[in-house]
Amino acid sequence: MSLPVPHPDARAVVTGASHGIGEALASELAARGHNLIITSRREELLNDLAGRLTDRHNVTVEVRPADLADAAQRAELRDELATRNISVLCANAGAATIGPVAQLDAAGERALVQLNAAGVHDLVLAVLPGMLERRSGGILMSGSTAGNAPIPNNATYAATKAFVNSFSESLHHEVRGSGVHVTLLAPGPVRTFTVESVDEATSSRLVPDYLWVSGEHAAKAALDGLARNKTRVVPGGPAKIMSLTNQYAPRRISVPIIGRVYGQLAGL
Incomplete structure (x- = not known):
């Protein structure tokens, strides 16, 4: 079955739609004719995107500004979606922090988990x-290759993405044969994903150009994979190699190396 x-009367939902992969997912879904509900914290960016997609593709785009780290705001959106005909959910909203957990803001780390x-x-x-x-x-969850192994100096992000990776792949097998597709998007470095504490020059120096993929490439690969009900989509050849390495390399060797790279990203 396809999507x-x-x-x-149906809506495709994209969270974290104001930029990056989320914006690209919303654009790709609109190009395929889907009416949308888009959400993120930044209402002005959502309104701008909604206007562009409506003009370009003649689709309906509903804007729902919400901070999904806030339980009350999340519950309001959750309760609405439970009553709607949702054809596709792209659970994409996410953020990252870099540095030793003990030196990061505890409230911010709790919000990251939420x-x-x-x-x-x-x-x-x-x-x-x-x-x-x-x-x-169709349910598309944005995990990460970072969720395949522990990452010192990126601990909370890696742990939350490990949850998403495992939850998505588990659910994929639970609903197989039901007509519902569940796919994990697990990209490596994406050009449009930013971490506030990491400047662009540092990330470009430590992460070679060939490892990066665009948000548009990741979004198209993800939705094509979801249509085929693939378990996991890892866009880009280098990211596939990174994913396998993170999963199967001895952790006593790989984890300290990865931790040093993230430490340099954090300026340590």
């Missing part, structure tokens, strides 16, 4: 019953 065909892990879990549980009842739907 649900666009329908006037956004990256609880935010994905809540919205998936909201839309899944309706999809199973209709025997149709």
Whole structure:
């Protein structure tokens, strides 16, 4: 089975849609004829994107500004989605921090867990019953190759992405044969993903150009993979090699090396 065909009453949802992979996912879905609900914290960017997609593709785009790290705001969106005909959910919103956990803001780290892990879990549980009842739907979760192994100096991000990676692949197998597709997007470095504490010059120096993929490339590969009900999509050849290395290399060797790279990103 493929993904649900666009329908006037159905909506594809994209979280973290104001920039990066989320913006690219919304654009790709609109180009394929899907009406949208887009959400992020930045309402002005969402309104601008909604206007562009409506003009370009003649689709309906509903804007829902929300901070998914905030439990109350997340619950409001979750409760709405549970009552709507959601054909596709792209649970993409996420953020990262760099540096030793003990030196980072504790409230910020707690918020990161809420956004990256609880935010994905809540919205998936909201839309899944309706999809199973209709025997149709697609759920794309944005994890990361960073979730394949521990990463010192990126500990909370790596741990939350490990949750998303495992949850997505587990759910993929649970609903197989139900008509609902579940795919994990697990990219390596993406040009449009930023970490506030890391300047562009440092990241470019430590991460070679050939390792980066664009948000547009990641989004198209992800939605094509979701349509085929692939378990995991890792866009780009170098990222596939990184993914395998992170999963299977002896951790006593790989973890200290990765930790030193992230330490340099943090300026340590």
